[in-house]
Amino acid sequence: MKTMNHHPRPWQVPLPLLLATVVAWTGTAVRAADDPLPPNGLLVPTAESKARFAELTQEVVYVRRNILGWQRLLTRMGDPTGMALDIDIASLGEEFVTQGNVPPAYPLMGDTNDPPPQTVAAVDNSVLDAFPPIRNQGSQGSCSAFSSTYYQMTHNTALARGWNAKTGGDTFRFSPKWTYNMINGGSDSGSYIADAMAVAADHGAALWSAYPYTGSTGDATPWCLDSNIWQNAISYRMQAHYTISSIHTPTGLSNLKIALDNGYVAGFDSYSPWGYNGWIQGAVSNDPGTTNDTPYIGQQICTHVVSLDWGHAMTIVGYNDDIWCDLNTNGVVDAGEKGALKIANSWGTGWGNGGYAWMAYDALQNETAVTNGPAPGNRVYAIGYGNYASNSRVYVSTARSSYTPTRIGRFTVRHPKRSQMIMRVGKGAAGSAVPSQTWTGAALSADGGSLAFNGTTGSAVTATFALDFSGVTPDRGYQYFIAMQDTLADDQNGELIDFALIDNPSQTIQYVNRATDPGAFSPSTGVASGITAYASIALPLGLGELTDVTPASGLKAGGYTVTLRGTALGNGTDVTNITLGAISAQSIVSQSATQVVIVAGTAATAGVGNVRVFSSSQGIAEQPDGFTYTDNGKLPQVIAFPPQPTRRTSDTVMLLATASSGLPISFSVASGPALITGGTYLSFNGVGNVSITAVQAGNEEYDPAPQVTRTFLVLGNTPFKVQAIALTNNVVLRWTDPMASGISNRTVHVRSSTAGYPLTAASGAFMYTGTNSLYTHTNLTPYQTYYYSIFVSQNGSTFIVPNTIPPAGDPIITSIDDIGQTGENEP
Incomplete structure (x- = not known):
């Protein structure tokens, strides 16, 4: 018997919730007793969980760029047209080259021997429409599910499917409750990232709108009992999971940055952030040599990480090479102090920088590379659980742009203890009593603790679930099985009640129930105690052949007749299901062994799909891409x-x-x-x-x-310039509101010098920041010439002033009541 399983998992004792005392280098690592934080929830990896992680993920050796990655890089290179490069553009989901594959040659420059920059310098994918809002895991230890399901699965699926997860609502966001409740062993004691990834790969995920997360105590143990949600979740099964290792090395960090350039976000595990004393907190410093860090000065940053007994899962959403943290507190920008990753946490917007935080590149090392930098004895790699270079890794999950399972099994079961139940799908030779090939998913696999499906103890609960048959090559001419194994012979019996084989994916081919079809069940009662109960459905080989579909296209409104011709389409009376591109026929007008006439059903959208005729005697006859639903008789495109x-x-x-x-x-x-x-x-x-x-x-x-x-x-590059001679000890500057140019949430910044115009936002004295339209510069030297540069920023982040303003002309002689500059070129 060929078996493909995710094996049942032994559940860990919860990690200690006592805070350790950490003696740290400068920075903050203290939590007030009256300021509770969510539980961490990341279990200490075991040998089994590490093996499961290795089985699920593919090791990345090289990351190709997709369209977004190239656009970002070419803009930095000063060649945004891309004409100087012979570029290799990867499709979304095909960027990761794994071990055993020869990576493509890096594109060569057309006019120079200098290699192109490897990364963009600064990327923030949290601003993309695909990234969901920061949310709070509440009182549950569900960080693994938040990182893997809510943040990464939502974002990367939204990238692949064109969703707006940021403002589009919960119908475009996945629920961490779906995942966490199936992987926590029946108690709110945390989970493994590998298990969350396995659920996403095998079963997909429920949308937040269909299965909302509450975060409340006591809501961490019920499983989803709605079979429609289970069936819909399958269409979101993740495509693949990848590991980018050695993040503490230049190669590993570069691979991560290119993945971020491509628009992805990445999950990782770490010791717990500030509040739990694992991350040591500092502040972003002001590098006088650049203005690129100006919007982030003073924001919270992890300077390094120290060892604790518990961990936390989070998400990397971007990076910025210009972030500076003065790690050795000498007031000088030293080698190794620049650059940071941007992290999204699941502790709400009140944590960190609106729910985000920076992690210094130097923190990725277990020993600082900065002279006199933070070097406590218990310092560890910031990414990865345990002070091991092999754990310094992140994971990236790619999503499908669409997924339609070939065949689904929907079944109803009853059991008082879900930890004693293992569900499998399988197939065997026609007429066989047991399957020769089986597949066991990550869920419904002797997990969830000694509880009923709804998370309670005592009474058995009846529920209907759905599993994808793709793991057993769902072709025809076989007996299809749903198997329920009860792992312990006792009085806590399992019951297999019914089984439906569903095709493409909403057409029920056949349905059996133990009350009306006992011959389809073994034992006929469907009861299992220390044994495996089976229900089976025969799917004939499909001896028929579908040769012609007339017409081959039609309006999506349906209601017209379509004639299907072929051989062995049935016996003349037993054709029961017909689909045109997965849309069921409204009705069957007539049928014979060689011709079936139907009335086309109504399609929600235009598109092409397979035509299928199912009869109980001959099975499925199919014509690939045999019918196209159209809006007006033409083919759709996107x-x-x-x-x-x-x-x-x-x-x-x-x-x-x-x-x-x-x-x-x-x-x-x-x-x-x-x-x-x-x-x-x-x-x-x-x-x-x-x-x-x-x-x-x-x-x-x-x-x-x-x-x-x-x-x-679109942001500007050049400040507005004013030259003034003070007749008294004051100069008055006035300007028009920048919102008149379509710039909202603006802030005006004034810098001054007596030795020429401050050309950047970092040079000269920072005289004024605010939202007024007037500034009075006081305590000046009469008859001294002063040079002013006026900048405008939006949301406190980036300077945005026109670059078409000409340099200031003749000096303006001013008094306390004079306008420093007027005219069309006001900022």
Whole structure:
């Protein structure tokens, strides 16, 4: 017998919840007794959990760039058109080259021998529409499920499917309750990341809207009992799990950065953050040599990590090479002090920097690389549980753009102790009593503790679940099984009540119930005590052949007749199920062994799909891609146009998008200060929000594709300049509100010098920051010339002023009542 299983797991004793005393280098690692934090929830890895993690994940040796990754990199290289590179663009989900595969050659520069930069310098994927809002795990130790299911699975699936998980609502976010309640062993005592990943791979996940997470005590043990949610979750099964190792090395960190450049987020485990004394807290310093760190000065950053007895799972959403933390407190930017990863936590927006925190690159080492940097004796690698270089790794899960299971088994069972029940799907030769091939998923596999399905003790509970048959090559001509093993012969019996074999994925091919079809069950009662009970359904080989479908396309409204012709389509009376592209026929008008006439059903969307005829005597006759539902008689198409990052007014961008039809894409400026030349080259003539629309108008074969519009912010590069001579000891500066140019949430910053214009936001004295339209510079030397640079920022993050303002002209002689500058070029 061939068996493919995720083996049952022994559950750990909960980790101690007593705080350890940690003597740390400078920084904060203290939690007030009246400021409770959520439990951590990451169990200490065991040999078994490590083996399971290794089985689930593929080791990455090289990361290719997708469209978004190239756009970000080319912009940094100063060649946003991409014309200087012979670039290799990976499709979404195909970026990770694993061990055993030869990585493609890195693209060579066209006009220089200098290698291209490996990373972008700063990426923040939490601002993408795909990333969900920061949420709080509450009183449950569900960090593994939050990191893997809520943050990473939601984000990476949203990337693949074009969802807006940030503001689109809970129908575009996955529920950590689905995962955590199935992997915590029946008690709120934490879990393993590997188990969360296994559930996502084998069963998918429930949407938050369908199975909401509460985070409350006592809500961590019930399983989902809605078979429709189970069946829908299968369509979100993750594509693959990858491990990027050696994050403490340049190669590992570079691979992680490229994955982040590509838009992904990555999960990891660590000792617990500040509040639990594992992460040592510092503050982002102000590097006088750059303004790129200005929006982040003073934000919380992990300077290093020390060993504790418990851990926590979190998510990496970005990085910034310009973040500086003065790790040795000498006031100088030293080698090794620059750069940090951006981390998303599941402790709500009140933690860290609105729910996020920085982790210094130096913290990735178990020994500081900074002279006189933090070096306590219990310092460990910041990423990875335990002070082992082999654990210094992150994981990235890729998602499918769509997934339709070939065949699903839906079944009803009853058991008082779910930890004694193992469910399997299987198949065997036609007429066989037991399967020769089985598959066991990560869930419903002797787990969940000695509780009923609803998380209670005492009485057995009846529930209906669904499993994907893809693990047993669901072809025809076999007997299909659902198997329920009861692992202990006692008075806590399991009962297998019914079994439905569902095709494509909503058509029930056959259904058996122990009350009406006892011959389909073994034993006929469906009761198991220390044995395995089976229910089986025969799926004939499909001796028939479907040769013609007329018409081969039709409007999605349905209601018209379609004639299916072939051989051995049935015996003339036993055709029971017919689908056109997974849409059930409204009715069967007539049938014979060679022809079946149906009335087409109604499709929600246009699209092409297989045509299937099922009869109990001949099985399934199928014609791949045999019918197309259309909006108006033409074929549908869609546009893939990735989100656009923030741009500068000096940028020139080559727009990249593709249509599923292969037809060319055209672009237009929907709004904002932008120009498109040559069809695809985008440049900017001002600041503010820019919206670009991708269009494919269709042809005689294809419908127009739904237009896709991407909106992003364009930032300026040059400050507004004012030169003034003080007649008294004051100079008054006035400006118009920048919101008049479409810039919201603006803050004005004034810097001054007596030796020329402060050209950057970091040079000169920082005289004023605020939202007023007037500033009075006082205590000046009369008749002294003063130079002012006026900057504007949005949301306190990036300087955004026009780069088209000319330098100031003749000096302006001012008094306390004079306007320092007037005219059209006000900021």
